[in-house]
Amino acid sequence: MYEQLIPAVVDTFSLPGEPEHDFLLRLRAADICLRRNYATSAAVSSEPYAEPILRAAYLLRYxxxxxxxxxxxxxELEGSAAAHVLALPELRLAALCGGPCPEAxxxxxxxxxxxxxxxxxxxxDRHAEAWSDCWPITSAIxxxxPGHPEVRIEGVGTDxxxxxxxxxEHRRLQMAQVFTSMNCLNELVGVDAxxxxxxxxxxxxxxxxxxxxLASDLAGYSDCAQGLQMLLDLLTARQATVLLAELDPSRPHEMENRFEIPERIAWIYSGEYENRFRIFVRQLRLAAVLN
Incomplete structure (x- = not known):
C-alpha cells in the first residue's frame, strides 16, 4: 500500500515547486498535531481536517x-449471515464519517x-468536500x-x-447494502450524546x-464504548441480527500491525518527538444485519 500511498500524498498535497523534504517537514509538524489531538480522551474536533496538510498527515498515519x-x-464474518451481502456483484457502501474512505x-x-x-x-461526512482530494488516492490504491474492477467514491455532506x-443522504442510505461507522463515535459522543x-x-x-x-472504535476511550453500546441498543431495538459484539473495553480485539514503516518517511516518526508510527490497535467491534 505505502508504495502507492507515499508518492500520491506527496504529489497531491505538496506546494508547487516544494522539495519533498520541505513538504515532509511540514507534514511531520501536522502529524505531531494529530497525535496531540488523539492523546486526550476529550472530543476531537473535525475542523482541522479542512487544512490540506493535516489530511496528508492523516493519510500516511492512519x-x-x-x-x-x-x-x-x-x-471475522466469513461464513456468516453477511456472506451473501459481501458477494453481491454490485455493492454499495455508505461510510459514515468516512473521511478518506479506508473502508473502501x-x-x-x-x-x-x-x-x-x-x-x-x-x-x-461533515467535511466531504475537503476529503474529496483523498478519494483519488484511495481509488488508485x-x-x-486488490485490483477491483470498478470502484467509485463520492461524497455526501452530513451532520x-x-x-x-x-x-x-436519505437516498444514499436507502441504496446501501453495507453501512459503516468507524472511528468517529468517540468524537461525537463527547459533543452531544x-x-x-x-x-x-x-x-x-x-x-x-x-x-x-459494521462499526469499530478505540477500546481506550470510554466514549467509544458508550457510542458502540448506543449503536448496539438501537440495532437490538430494531430486531437486527447481531453477528459480532465485542464491546467490553477490558477484552478488546487486538489488531495486528502488519505494516513496516517505509524508509522514505521513517524519519518523520522519530523518537525525538515521541512520534511513533504505530497507532493504538486495541479495538471494540460490532456487526449486525438489519431485518
Missing amino acids: LGHYTLQLGDLLK IALAALHSQAGGRRLQVDAL IRHY LLKPSLTPQ DSLQRGLAMRLDALSPGTLV
Whole structure:
C-alpha cells in the first residue's frame, strides 16, 4: 500500500515547486498535531481536517491501519449471515464519517475476491468536500491492489447532530447494502450524546432490510464504548441480527500491525518527538444485519 500511498500524498498535497523534504517537514509538524489531538480522551474536533496538510498527515498515519481494522472485522464474518451481502456483484457502501474512505480498500479486497464487479462508495461526512482530494488516492490504491474492477467514491455532506436527514443522504442510505461507522463515535459522543443517538437512529431507519452494519472504535476511550453500546441498543431495538459484539473495553480485539514503516518517511516518526508510527490497535467491534 505505502508504495502507492507515499508518492500520491506527496504529489497531491505538496506546494508547487516544494522539495519533498520541505513538504515532509511540514507534514511531520501536522502529524505531531494529530497525535496531540488523539492523546486526550476529550472530543476531537473535525475542523482541522479542512487544512490540506493535516489530511496528508492523516493519510500516511492512519489509512493503512484503518484499512486493516475493517479488514479484520470482515474476515471475522466469513461464513456468516453477511456472506451473501459481501458477494453481491454490485455493492454499495455508505461510510459514515468516512473521511478518506479506508473502508473502501478493505471492502474492495473482499468484494473482488468474491467476484464482485462494481463497488459504489458514498462517504457521508461533515467535511466531504475537503476529503474529496483523498478519494483519488484511495481509488488508485484499490486499482493497484486488490485490483477491483470498478470502484467509485463520492461524497455526501452530513451532520449527525442535526435533527433531520437531507434528501440526498436519505437516498444514499436507502441504496446501501453495507453501512459503516468507524472511528468517529468517540468524537461525537463527547459533543452531544443525545443528538448522536437521534442521528444514528435516523440513519438506521433509512437503511433497507438486509443491510450489513459494521462499526469499530478505540477500546481506550470510554466514549467509544458508550457510542458502540448506543449503536448496539438501537440495532437490538430494531430486531437486527447481531453477528459480532465485542464491546467490553477490558477484552478488546487486538489488531495486528502488519505494516513496516517505509524508509522514505521513517524519519518523520522519530523518537525525538515521541512520534511513533504505530497507532493504538486495541479495538471494540460490532456487526449486525438489519431485518
